[in-house]
Amino acid sequence: MSSKDLPMQLVKLESNFEEYPLGQLGKKPTGKPLSFNTKNVLEDGTVIEGEWTLIPSSEYHEPLGFDFDVYFAVAELVERNGGMPEDGVVDFSLYELREIIGLQPGGKTYSQIRRSLELWALLGIRSKRAFWQHGECKHITDFFRIWDVTFDDSKKGGGGDRALHTISFNQRYRRNFLDNYITGISSEVYWGLSSRLARRLYRLIERMRAGGGCYEIDIFEWKRRIPLMGNYSKPSKIKQKLKKAHDELLSVEFLSQIEFPANDRVRYLLSDAFLSERRVLELSGSEEEFAAIRLLASHGLRGDVARDLVAKHGPAHCTRYAKALPHQKNLRNPAGWLRKAIEEGFELPDTPPQRRGVLSSKEHDEARSLIQPSDRVVHPENSEAASDPVPSEHPGPPAPDPKAQEAWDSLVEVLIALQGRKTLPGWFGDFEGGHLENDTLTILVPNSTAANHLNDNFGEDLTRLWRGRAGTAAVLQVTTDLRVGKRAVLRGSST
Numbered sequence: 001m002s003s004k005d006l007p008m009q010l011v012k013l014e015s016n017f018e019e020y021p022l023g024q025l026g027k028k029p030t031g032k033p034l035s036f037n038t039k040n041v042l043e044d045g046t047v048i049e050g051e052w053t054l055i056p057s058s059e060y061h062e063p064l065g066f067d068f069d070v071y072f073a074v075a076e077l078v079e080r081n082g083g084m085p086e087d088g089v090v091d092f093s094l095y096e097l098r099e100i101i102g103l104q105p106g107g108k109t110y111s112q113i114r115r116s117l118e119l120w121a122l123l124g125i126r127s128k129r130a131f132w133q134h135g136e137c138k139h140i141t142d143f144f145r146i147w148d149v150t151f152d153d154s155k156k157g158g159g160g161d162r163a164l165h166t167i168s169f170n171q172r173y174r175r176n177f178l179d180n181y182i183t184g185i186s187s188e189v190y191w192g193l194s195s196r197l198a199r200r201l202y203r204l205i206e207r208m209r210a211g212g213g214c215y216e217i218d219i220f221e222w223k224r225r226i227p228l229m230g231n232y233s234k235p236s237k238i239k240q241k242l243k244k245a246h247d248e249l250l251s252v253e254f255l256s257q258i259e260f261p262a263n264d265r266v267r268y269l270l271s272d273a274f275l276s277e278r279r280v281l282e283l284s285g286s287e288e289e290f291a292a293i294r295l296l297a298s299h300g301l302r303g304d305v306a307r308d309l310v311a312k313h314g315p316a317h318c319t320r321y322a323k324a325l326p327h328q329k330n331l332r333n334p335a336g337w338l339r340k341a342i343e344e345g346f347e348l349p350d351t352p353p354q355r356r357g358v359l360s361s362k363e364h365d366e367a368r369s370l371i372q373p374s375d376r377v378v379h380p381e382n383s384e385a386a387s388d389p390v391p392s393e394h395p396g397p398p399a400p401d402p403k404a405q406e407a408w409d410s411l412v413e414v415l416i417a418l419q420g421r422k423t424l425p426g427w428f429g430d431f432e433g434g435h436l437e438n439d440t441l442t443i444l445v446p447n448s449t450a451a452n453h454l455n456d457n458f459g460e461d462l463t464r465l466w467r468g469r470a471g472t473a474a475v476l477q478v479t480t481d482l483r484v485g486k487r488a489v490l491r492g493s494s495t
Contacts, residue, residue: 010184018207020052023063038130050129057122065196070116073100082303084177088169134181198245216267288315300335408433439474459490
């Protein structure tokens with residue numbers, strides 16, 4: 001089957017585990033630790049040498065070909081369910097994984113999947129300055145496992161293969177997902193390849209090309225990364241071993257050409273058709289995209305469908321129709337209407353015009369009548385926002401800053417999508433974007449009580465959203481008067 005005949009969807013995989021070996025492709029396990037020496041060059045030219053080691057348990061061996069398929073099936077199930085949850089806890093059934101892998105039902109099949117899940121749970125990962133922790137911007141030294149798995153046949157979902165079990169992803173692994181250190185892999189291309197060597201090669205090329213249309217590497221380094229077990233001391237032997245996998249990657253039109261510019265080097269050129277379709281599905285990893293995906297999923301769309309819609313049509317377009325859905329009457333299939341409306345761009349004559357503000361005047365008045373600000377000023381620990389930033393009375397109206405207001409409105413839109421509009425107090429609409437300078441955004445607030453409420457209830461989320469947009473050193477702060485130099489930094493904004 002040609003890749004151009006497949007409706008491409010992307011499965012997110014943690015990038016360290018794509019770049020470094022996760023096992024070996026031989027038929028016989030060794031049961032021994034597998035070490036891989038790493039050398040990474042930072043942006044400033046600093047070379048970081050490290051070591052990546054897989055340590056199988058005494059009961060299980062290192063991952064083999066079938067285990068790679070189970071690992072990928074788990075990642076695809078996570079994607080179908082809307083992506084990696086913040087707590088990293090995912091319910092699953094053996095039936096779902098079997099369906100994704102495409103195996104026939106049977107007791108032996110489910111036993112194999114279960115055993116593979118246990119193998120991954122007991123596999124130790126030892127990183128010595130090898131694993132890149134994206135949020136910390138450094139290669140860490142640590143020992144950890146990919147996930148914990150709990151089998152509970154009593155949980156609802158049906159008996160046996162349909163019972164719901166639980167995978168809990170390790171915090172380092174999960175954190176890189178949430179920080180968008182991921183590699184997108186086409187599920188259709190992966191499962192469309194018959195050999196596991198071709199599947200490993202496909203995933204490795206996707207990771208190493210870093211979004212480019214070609215990738216070139218030393219063929220012995222390629223052997224280390226796959227890894228190919230065996231004493232291949234000559235380039236010709238490695239090329240011979242790779243030939244069938246290369247032919248498969250050409251036949252599905254993932255690659256257009258494979259070249260050998262030197263005896264010991266190989267160059268892969270991706271097909272234009274694959275690259276064109278792939279670019280349509282790429283996400284930038286912004287909070288707006290993730291919020292739009294969650295919003296669509298909350299209206300009944302499957303997680304992978306929501307992700308593809310946001311990738312193809314943009315978060316603003318998708319959010320517009322999701323907000324219009326409650327205003328539609330007599331819908332037999334709301335989720336079906338939402339998907340079609342996004343894809344076909346329905347006109348929405350009865351939908352109130354969209355604006356980038358926080359609350360409509362009606363919503364503002366309703367919320368203000370239900371919620372009154374507390375006179376108590378809370379002083380969070382280790383937070384400058386607790387102190388009265390400036391006097392409560394404005395000497396005069398501040399000078400408007402359109403860029404600051406646009407940045408603030410955008411943050412609030414994402415916050416509403418994440419937490420829901422009902423979580424915002426009535427006076428939230430009084431906050432304004434006051435001033436934007438480089439990566440520091442100053443929010444104009446009416447008084448210290450409102451400043452403390454903002455800090456206590458929304459400070460961490462807003463800071464995370466702002467840093468995701470402006471950089472890890474970005475600062476979010478508040479003031480009641482832009483003409484007074486004193487500012488209060490929201491909790492979590494200090495570097």
